Amino acid sequence: MTELLSLKLVQYALIAGVLAGLLCGLMGVFVVIKRIVFISGGISHTSYGGLGIAHYLGLPPFLGALAFATLSAAILGNISHNKIHRNDTLIGIFWAAGMAIGILFIKLTPGYTPPLSSYLFGSILFIAISDIYIMMGLIVLLSVVFTLFYKEWIAFSFDQEFTSLKGIPVRGLNILLYTCIAFTIVVLIKIIGVVLVIALLTIPPSIALIFTNSLKKVILLSMILSVYFITSGLIVSAYFSNIPSGPAIILQAGLILLITQGLKKIFSR
């Protein structure tokens, strides 16, 4: 175990895991309370198309994923704001089309191609130093936004119509929210893969909401849980090389959600 932890690769992965946990614990709370779980799933799966195209063109795959994620976030976020189209239909189309494009281009890439499953379920090997910088930047940005505009952000999360009546630029806050979600998702994809991102965004806030009705505490607890799930899952995955990090993280999180829900049922009787 100590040998394992001394590996550079594992050290990076753990640092990235802690940062990713802080980030997804925070953003997950807003995904859950603003009920944009399906949009977030759409963003995640659409980014697979970007992964595929970048792969085919010989560009860094996660740059492609980021491009697709922010683009789909901008489109889906803006459409939910306008309430003109049928949201869920459009999200579903993005979801499937992104996957189709991704699979097609990865298959078309000549020579060696990584197994599809490594993008779908995550791999500890994807984590790079640059991710650590990106996440640190995001965390700093979000801390500044939250401390400076805390009351505006809470009102915006709670009641968008009311907030816009009070002259707060709701559109701008929406763009910020979706951009941060897109960045968070791309970072998480590396660790747990396209398919499982949505579980990591939703399970920790769901557990936290069982225990407390205060938003601050929900955010804090959700961050702690996310950090724990990610780092412990990464260690399991590093120890047993045939277990991908994604399932190791999600199964643990799901199990704890089940147990806490069960305990709540028993105690609330």
Added chain:
Amino acid sequence: MNQEIILEAQDISFAYRPKEPILEGLSLSIRQGDYLVIIGPNGGGKTTLLKIILGLLKPTSGKILFNPELFQSKDPRRYIGYVPQYIVFDREFPIKVIDVVVMGFLGLRGLFRFYSKEDYKLAEETLDMVNMLDYKDHPINELSGGQLQRVIIARTLVTKPRILLLDEPTTFIDSESQENLSQYLTEWNKDTTIVVVTHDMGIVSKSAKQIACINKKLFYHGGRELPPGIIEETYGCPIDLIGHGIPHRVFKEHNETSTSHKD
């Protein structure tokens, strides 16, 4: 009745699609101290008019004028209290009653600063006014529909708005809460101008001072003694329309849409 005009809707038209107008050339002025109940059929444009007043929708033509002497701010809409028909937020949102009420000060307290102790004190006083002070530390998911509505009303009253707009306030509350609401509105009307939009002419309308009938156009705006036939006219009865000398062209259009709006 010679009170100052608070706001004036001038020749407002609105349509989502060019050939299906929701409001056509509607003009209406609201005076200080009014207790105006706007009635009309569903789909007749009542809520649309409120949303245009609030700036949530932009009229296709026409404009809303606010009396500059009554609204010091550049943005008069921040001083309007609005209680929407549907609860648009998540009732499971982890937030306490008092924190919802204090949100009323949003946009009036400057950025970078949190609500002050004074704000919280005012919020508690307002909760007391709506008989919800005992619930101030309860999470909102423990409240009934009527209680939640009172919290939302407290959120708008806490800033002492010049004018309070309520959209179908009786839809989701029981008859006892409706009775209470009616009493509160009469009480608040001493300081605040009140506009209520409703399709039922029950409890809330009883205490109204003025009534307006709207179905695409303004059919009536005046005291609470409605002239005979005005209700039938507003809700779409072609014979009355001819009798009141409205041009044939308008009558025909009205006839077409009144069938499509009936359900």
